[in-house]
Amino acid sequence: MxxxxxxxxxxxxxxxxxxxxxxxxxxxxxxxxxxxxxxxAILFHAKGSPKLVDGAVRMNMAPQLNDIQTGFNMAMSYPETKELPLIIGESDPEGCAACGMATNPENAYRNGTMYSSYTAASFARKYLLADKTKANFLGAVSWSFEFENQPWFYGFRDLATNGVDKPVLNVFRMFGMMTGTRLAAESNRMYPLEEVIKSSVRGAQSDIGVLATKDKKSAAIMVWNYHDDDKPGVTETANVTIENIPVKKVNLTVYIIDKENSNSYEVWKKMGSPQNPTPQQINTLEESGKLKSISTKKIKITSGKTILPVQLERQAVALVKLDW
Structure with missing residues (x-):
C-alpha cells in the first residue's frame, strides 16, 4: 500500500x-x-518497501519493480534516449542502508536468507522488465556496504558484518558465476511478472523461480524459493531440467544458501549471538559465510538432457553449475 x-x-x-x-x-x-x-546513460534508483506485520517482516517488491518499469518506459518513450544504457544506481529492498533493525525492525530481513532470496527473485525480474520494454538495461547496483565498528549482525544493509560475509553476498557470488548469455528459462511456480509488479509475492505458494546463462564451456542455473512473508514454509523439490547440452559428460556443482549452508547468521545465533566472539568463533563465522557447494560430481548426459532435483527450503537460493 x-x-x-x-x-x-x-x-x-x-x-x-x-x-x-x-x-x-x-x-x-x-x-x-x-x-x-x-x-x-540514464541512471535512476528503485526501492522496495518492507514492513512489520504481526511481529514478522513482510517484504514488498512491487514498488521497486514499478520504479524500474517506469524508468525503462520513460527512456523508451523518446527516440533520442531509447538506445541509451540504463543503470539502476541503487536497487534495494528499501531506502535506508544505515537504519538498523533496532530502530527499524522491518529491516531484520537483512541478516539472513530473506535478503538473499529477495535479491535473486528481484534481480531476475529486472531482466524480464528489460525484455518487456526492450530497454538497453546495462546493470543494477546494490547500495550496500560493510559498516565498520558496529555491533555484530546489527541489521544494516551490508554484505558483511565485522568482516564476516552475510548470506546476501553469496547470491552475488552466484551471479558472478553466471557468465555468457542469458538463456530462456521458465518455471511453473514462478509468479508472473505482472502479478509481482502489482502485488509482490503474497499468495499461498512461494515463488520458485529460475534464471539461466550459457558460456562456451559452461552453463549456470539459479533457482530460488522466495516469499514476502518471513515465516516458516515447507521444503520443496525443484526438478531442474536442462536441455541442449552439447557434450556427453559434464562436471556438476551445486551451491546453496539456506539455514545450514552459506549462512554465517544462523551459525552466530547458535553460538548464542555473541557481541564479543572469540578468535576461534570468528574463524568459524568466516568459514560459514563462504559460498558452500553441497555436491560436486561428473555426470553423463543422454540426448543432450539432464534432470536434477534440488531441495529448496523457504528463502533458499541454489546455483546449478555445469562445466565441460
Whole structure:
C-alpha cells in the first residue's frame, strides 16, 4: 500500500525526471548556449518497501519493480534516449542502508536468507522488465556496504558484518558465476511478472523461480524459493531440467544458501549471538559465510538432457553449475 504522500512524491519525481530528459533533448544548454545536452546513460534508483506485520517482516517488491518499469518506459518513450544504457544506481529492498533493525525492525530481513532470496527473485525480474520494454538495461547496483565498528549482525544493509560475509553476498557470488548469455528459462511456480509488479509475492505458494546463462564451456542455473512473508514454509523439490547440452559428460556443482549452508547468521545465533566472539568463533563465522557447494560430481548426459532435483527450503537460493 502506498500512502497519498508517497504517491504524490513519486508523481512529482516522475515529472521532474521527464522534464529533465526533455531539457537534455531540446532545452537550452546554459553552458554552451546551444540546444540540447549530451547524454551517455540514464541512471535512476528503485526501492522496495518492507514492513512489520504481526511481529514478522513482510517484504514488498512491487514498488521497486514499478520504479524500474517506469524508468525503462520513460527512456523508451523518446527516440533520442531509447538506445541509451540504463543503470539502476541503487536497487534495494528499501531506502535506508544505515537504519538498523533496532530502530527499524522491518529491516531484520537483512541478516539472513530473506535478503538473499529477495535479491535473486528481484534481480531476475529486472531482466524480464528489460525484455518487456526492450530497454538497453546495462546493470543494477546494490547500495550496500560493510559498516565498520558496529555491533555484530546489527541489521544494516551490508554484505558483511565485522568482516564476516552475510548470506546476501553469496547470491552475488552466484551471479558472478553466471557468465555468457542469458538463456530462456521458465518455471511453473514462478509468479508472473505482472502479478509481482502489482502485488509482490503474497499468495499461498512461494515463488520458485529460475534464471539461466550459457558460456562456451559452461552453463549456470539459479533457482530460488522466495516469499514476502518471513515465516516458516515447507521444503520443496525443484526438478531442474536442462536441455541442449552439447557434450556427453559434464562436471556438476551445486551451491546453496539456506539455514545450514552459506549462512554465517544462523551459525552466530547458535553460538548464542555473541557481541564479543572469540578468535576461534570468528574463524568459524568466516568459514560459514563462504559460498558452500553441497555436491560436486561428473555426470553423463543422454540426448543432450539432464534432470536434477534440488531441495529448496523457504528463502533458499541454489546455483546449478555445469562445466565441460
Amino acid at each position: 502506498v500512502s497519498i504522500s508517497q504517491e504524490h512524491e513519486a508523481k512529482e519525481l516522475r515529472k521532474w525526471t521527464n522534464d529533465f530528459i526533455k531539457h537534455c533533448i531540446s532545452g537550452t544548454n546554459y553552458a554552451t548556449g546551444k540546444i540540447g545536452s549530451p547524454m551517455d
